[in-house]
Amino acid sequence: MPISNAFRKRLFAVLPKIILNFGTPFILYDIEGIKETYKALAACFEELQYNNFFAVKATPEPYILEIMRDLGCGFDCSSIPELLMVRKIGAKPEDIMFTSNNTSEQEFEVAAADGGCILNLDDISLIDQVPKMPERICFRYNPGPARSGNVIIGDPVESKYGVPDEDIIEAYARAKERGAAIFGLHAMICSNELNYEYLAENANMLINVARRLYDELGIELEFINIGGGIGIPYKPEDEPVDIIRMGSRITEIMKHFENDIGYMPKLYTESGRYITGPHGVLVMSVQNIMNKYRKYIGTDACMNANMRPAMYGAHHEISALGKQTTTSKEVVDVVGSLCENNDKFAIQRVLPKLKIGDILIQDDVGAHSVAMGFNYNGRLRPKQLALEYSTVHCIRRKQVPEDLDITLQGGDVGKTIQLHQELKGVSHEQTKQIT
Numbered sequence: 113m114p115i116s117n118a119f120r121k122r123l124f125a126v127l128p129k130i131i132l133n134f135g136t137p138f139i140l141y142d143i144e145g146i147k148e149t150y151k152a153l154a155a156c157f158e159e160l161q162y163n164n165f166f167a168v169k170a171t172p173e174p175y176i177l178e179i180m181r182d183l184g185c186g187f188d189c190s191s192i193p194e195l196l197m198v199r200k201i202g203a204k205p206e207d208i209m210f211t212s213n214n215t216s217e218q219e220f221e222v223a224a225a226d227g228g229c230i231l232n233l234d235d236i237s238l239i240d241q242v243p244k245m246p247e248r249i250c251f252r253y254n255p256g257p258a259r260s261g262n263v264i265i266g267d268p269v270e271s272k273y274g275v276p277d278e279d280i281i282e283a284y285a286r287a288k289e290r291g292a293a294i295f296g297l298h299a300m301i302c303s304n305e306l307n308y309e310y311l312a313e314n315a316n317m318l319i320n321v322a323r324r325l326y327d328e329l330g331i332e333l334e335f336i337n338i339g340g341g342i343g344i345p346y347k348p349e350d351e352p353v354d355i356i357r358m359g360s361r362i363t364e365i366m367k368h369f370e371n372d373i374g375y376m377p378k379l380y381t382e383s384g385r386y387i388t389g390p391h392g393v394l395v396m397s398v399q400n401i402m403n404k405y406r407k408y409i410g411t412d413a414c415m416n417a418n419m420r421p422a423m424y425g426a427h428h429e430i431s432a433l434g435k436q437t438t439t440s441k442e443v444v445d446v447v448g449s450l451c452e453n454n455d456k457f458a459i460q461r462v463l464p465k466l467k468i469g470d471i472l473i474q475d476d477v478g479a480h481s482v483a484m485g486f487n488y489n490g491r492l493r494p495k496q497l498a499l500e501y502s503t504v505h506c507i508r509r510k511q512v513p514e515d516l517d518i519t520l521q522g523g524d525v526g527k528t529i530q531l532h533q534e535l536k537g538v539s540h541e542q543t544k545q546i547t
């Protein structure tokens with residue numbers, strides 16, 4: 113989505129000063145925008161007992177997570193480092209949902225440490241792997257062929273996530289046998305979904321499972337968690353999600369269930385993109401202009417600042433500071449410096465004619481963008497800034513080359529083992545093949 117007009121107006125007025133003080137490239141978050149968006153989402157569910165467990169993977173920045181915490185959000189974590197990060201900012205056990213998949217023994221241990229968290233199991237086989245069944249347990253549901261249509265995640269039958277429909281009742285029965293007493297139900301079957309009806313259907317789907325759990329096992333769920341996946345309109349022609357309609361449809365579904373069954377579970381979401389996505393921009397400078405078979409605009413950032421175009425062919429709007437009304441335009445590829453030909457922020461995009469030193473702003477990089485960034489080619493990730501009222505501060509420094517040395521210390525570094533005994537009788541030629 114082109115960032116909101118209000119944000120653009122505020123941002124463009126202050127960008128020259130920010131660039132003078134911080135240089136480029138950088139990611140900048142509009143904190144007020146993030147807060148407003150969260151409040152608008154929460155307001156859609158005001159008749160329900162609702163909370164959002166912010167998806168840490170979307171924007172794993174402690175500064176942003178503290179804002180979410182202060183807004184009353186919980187956190188959806190998918191790895192040990194994410195768990196540690198939210199515990200460090202003071203998230204309480206009941207505010208942390210741990211949704212891993214292909215879960216390791218160590219992950220179960222860390223999930224149970226420090227007062228635990230809401231453990232969300234991804235498969236029926238994991239019930240016996242949990243060292244000590246916690247009192248509160250949740251399962252991630254995969255509806256299989258009953259649902260399809262989300263273009264990003266694809267069909268549930270092809271997804272590695274979640275407990276299949278035929279196992280779901282047995283999963284709760286077995287968890288109960290192992291001592292679980294408080295239950296939640298979760299699903300995450302769509303990503304960047306713009307159709308409110310599809311999102312509301314996710315709630316309906318879980319409510320139908322809640323009915324079966326009540327009828328067959330007498331279980332009253334503490335909550336249903338319909339996951340993340342609320343989309344944002346990255347392309348100018350995309351329509352934003354009608355969250356008001358989504359909210360009232362889901363409220364209707366929940367109330368209908370309450371009328372029929374006599375209780376109502378809490379409603380959780382674990383939205384990330386919808387809340388922070390539109391409120392982050394990547395600001396970069398033009399450092400080269402090259403005419404080859406195509407015209408290339410080389411910037412001082414690279415794909416590790418926003419992985420989405422290279423990973424998904426995703427569209428992100430780009431504008432040039434001070435050139436909003438320029439009529440002289442041309443078709444270009446906007447690229448970074450990585451030795452990968454998919455290191456492109458835009459392909460064959462019509463932009464105003466640019467010169468070296470011009471400033472480019474790429475929209476909608478507040479979620480799942482720099483967070484996915486890597487250090488391939490030794491390329492360092494950019495600094496991150498927060499704009500809050502009339503203040504800008506740096507919330508994460510630019511990486512430095514020494515950051516790439518960190519894994520050369522400690523752990524197994526320097527440990528050597530000898531394999532002479534095991535290789536006895538193996539010829540030199542065979543050894544070479546083995547090593």
Ligand SMILES: Cc1ncc(COP(=O)(O)O)c(C=O)c1O
Pocket residue numbers: 167169170188211300303304339340341342382383384385386479
């Ligand atoms: C389990 C889970 N929950 C929540 C999210 C957040 O999704 P979004 O940021 O699109 O709302 C994701 C994203 O991949 C996820 O895997």
